[in-house]
Amino acid sequence: MKVTSHMNFDRKIDWQGRSRSTWESMESAFGVSPADGIPMWIADMDFEPAPFLLDKVRDLADKGHFGYFTGVDSYRRAVAWWLSTRHGWEIDPDWVVVTAGLGNGIAMTLHALTEPGDEVIMFSPVYHEFRMKVKRAGRVPREFPLVRSETNYELDFDSYERMLSGRERVVLFSSPHNPGGRIWTEAELAGLAAFCERHDLILISDEIHHDIIFPGQRHTITPLAAPKLSNRLITMTSASKVFNLAGMRTGNVIIEDADMRARLSGFMDSINLQPNLCGIKVCEAAFSPEGAEWVDQLCPYIAGNARFFEDAVARIPGVTATHMQATYLAWLDFSGTGMEMEEVRQRVYGTAKLCPTPGIDLGPGGETCLRFNLGAPRSVIEEAASRLADAFSDLQ
Ligand SMILES: Cc1ncc(COP(=O)(O)O)c(C=O)c1O
Numbered sequence: 001m002k003v004t005s006h007m008n009f010d011r012k013i014d015w016q017g018r019s020r021s022t023w024e025s026m027e028s029a030f031g032v033s034p035a036d037g038i039p040m041w042i043a044d045m046d047f048e049p050a051p052f053l054l055d056k057v058r059d060l061a062d063k064g065h066f067g068y069f070t071g072v073d074s075y076r077r078a079v080a081w082w083l084s085t086r087h088g089w090e091i092d093p094d095w096v097v098v099t100a101g102l103g104n105g106i107a108m109t110l111h112a113l114t115e116p117g118d119e120v121i122m123f124s125p126v127y128h129e130f131r132m133k134v135k136r137a138g139r140v141p142r143e144f145p146l147v148r149s150e151t152n153y154e155l156d157f158d159s160y161e162r163m164l165s166g167r168e169r170v171v172l173f174s175s176p177h178n179p180g181g182r183i184w185t186e187a188e189l190a191g192l193a194a195f196c197e198r199h200d201l202i203l204i205s206d207e208i209h210h211d212i213i214f215p216g217q218r219h220t221i222t223p224l225a226a227p228k229l230s231n232r233l234i235t236m237t238s239a240s241k242v243f244n245l246a247g248m249r250t251g252n253v254i255i256e257d258a259d260m261r262a263r264l265s266g267f268m269d270s271i272n273l274q275p276n277l278c279g280i281k282v283c284e285a286a287f288s289p290e291g292a293e294w295v296d297q298l299c300p301y302i303a304g305n306a307r308f309f310e311d312a313v314a315r316i317p318g319v320t321a322t323h324m325q326a327t328y329l330a331w332l333d334f335s336g337t338g339m340e341m342e343e344v345r346q347r348v349y350g351t352a353k354l355c356p357t358p359g360i361d362l363g364p365g366g367e368t369c370l371r372f373n374l375g376a377p378r379s380v381i382e383e384a385a386s387r388l389a390d391a392f393s394d395l396q
Contacts, residue, residue: 007294009047009301010377020044022373030355037353038384043178043329045244045375050294053243056285060278072098075280079252082287083237086211086295087221095254097264098275102208102236102251103129106172109234109253110137112267113202113260118169121201123155125331125359125366127178130206134172142168143364151323152182157195170202171195176209176219179331179362179371181306181324183217186225193226193233202260204234208251209327211242211295214303217325223256230256239286241327242295244375250279302328305374305381312385317395328375331359335368337395344370352387 015023016034022042023034029041076093083089099105106129110120116138122130124143131141144160146153173192176183184192196203205222213219223235235254240246255261268274285291306324313321318336334344341360348354348370359369374381389396 007297009298010379011048012377012379013046013048015046026355030349032349032353032355037355038380038387039355040373040376040384041355041357041371043241043373043375044246045328045373046377046380047244047298047375050243050286050291052288052290052294053245053282053285056282057278060281066277069277071277071280071284072275075275075284078284078287079237079254082291083221083254086292087219087224089221089224091254091256095256095261097253097255097261097268098280099251099253099268100249100273100276100279101240101246102206102238102253103133104249104273105236105251105253106130106133106204106206107137108267108273109204109264110134110139110170112264114139114169117167119165119167120170120172121160121168122172122363123153123174124363125179125369126174126363127206128357128361128363130172130174131363139170140167145365146180148365153177153180153322155184155188155192157191160195164199168199168201170204172204172206173222174206174209175222176207176213176326178209178327179329179357179359179366179369180322181327181329181331182322183213183219183325186220189220189222189225193222193229196229196232200232202232202234203229204236206236208236208238208241209329210237211299212302212328213299213326214306214324215300219326231260232257234260239283239291242298243283243286243291245279245283245286248276248279248282250275250283301378302374305376305378306330308378309372309374309381309385312389315396316389316392319392328373330372330374331369332356332372333359333369337392341368344368347391348388352384352391354384354387 022039026039076096080093119140119142120134121142134141147156238251310321320333322331357371359366
């Protein structure tokens with residue numbers, strides 16, 4: 001099936017009343033009414049769903065079977081096909097442990113493979129839920145700072161060596177990086193792998209955004225950059241970000257090592273967690289040639305949004321954006337304005353009525369930043385950029 005003719009990323013949808021958290025919770029979270037606010041916080045997209053995924057949901061309804069089901073194996077094969085075709089990584093479908101999303105995958109992996117009080121390293125600033133998952137699991141987050149470069153962030157293993165306590169068990173890594181939108185190079189990933197080997201650490205590479213890669217950029221899936229790490233590597237992928245299927249609550253925790261896989265599966269058995277029918281059927285439909293075609297059209301559109309937004313931000317004195325290569329999340333630093341964050345927030349949420357994620361939630365290094373979701377029609381991004389410029393027009 002050709003999907004091209006159905007695509008319309010420009011089309012604005014009225015999301016109100018459709019149970020979308022980003023709209024429905026905006027007023028309670030930020031005091032901004034959905035009547036005139038623009039939600040730019042929660043990481044899902046404003047586009048209409050891919051037509052072939054809607055067809056899949058209709059097909060499920062037509063079949064009318066919602067009882068116990070088969071099909072998890074064919075879902076795993078679709079994941080393997082996708083990873084081979086899109087990322088050049090050949091896996092055995094049996095390596096795929098199907099979870100209720102990747103937040104769930106991270107939490108269960110921590111419970112299954114570490115002990116209470118174990119320390120988990122993350123490179124900050126980073127996706128806010130990393131530290132929350134670690135804390136809620138009774139483990140201890142260790143924030144190792146990323147270093148700001150001219151365009152984005154870098155890892156600094158020399159300083160990380162000096163920060164180790166000896167109680168660390170896991171590195172929880174975001175690749176590509178949420179919030180910086182950076183693709184890590186193969187050399188950086190190899191350096192990370194060597195760090196994990198040296199210090200006997202399990203590496204969890206959370207690659208939930210790894211299909212949203214801008215034209216001309218190349219993302220390397222961590223197992224390919226770290227081929228000798230299979231006995232301590234866990235790679236997490238999902239259809240949820242790139243196909244906007246977060247509500248399907250389906251994620252892939254991919255583990256080559258049989259012992260680690262058995263421990264995670266055993267933990268899942270102990271809480272009786274199994275995939276749900278709608279999640280695996282719709283996500284299987286996504287990991288397909290039609291899905292590949294959809295992604296190939298989505299990525300240039302997002303990249304266009306990012307370039308537009310970055311250019312607009314560059315005209316506001318004192319506000320800097322990391323240069324995005326991937327993801328639909330823009331990361332803006334307001335420290336150069338010289339304003340207190342209270343004033344920045346007043347201007348962004350109060351005056352511009354934009355609702356980005358507060359950077360402070362993403363840990364050390366995020367205090368003066370805000371994260372803006374650009375997964376929306378271009379006209380919305382243009383409106384957001386224009387409101388932002390107006391809110392800081394006295395600086396120009
Ligand atoms: C890096 C990262 N990991 C995990 C998640 C959450 O994934 P899920 O919705 O599958 O729990 C997100 C959501 O934004 C994310 O950005």
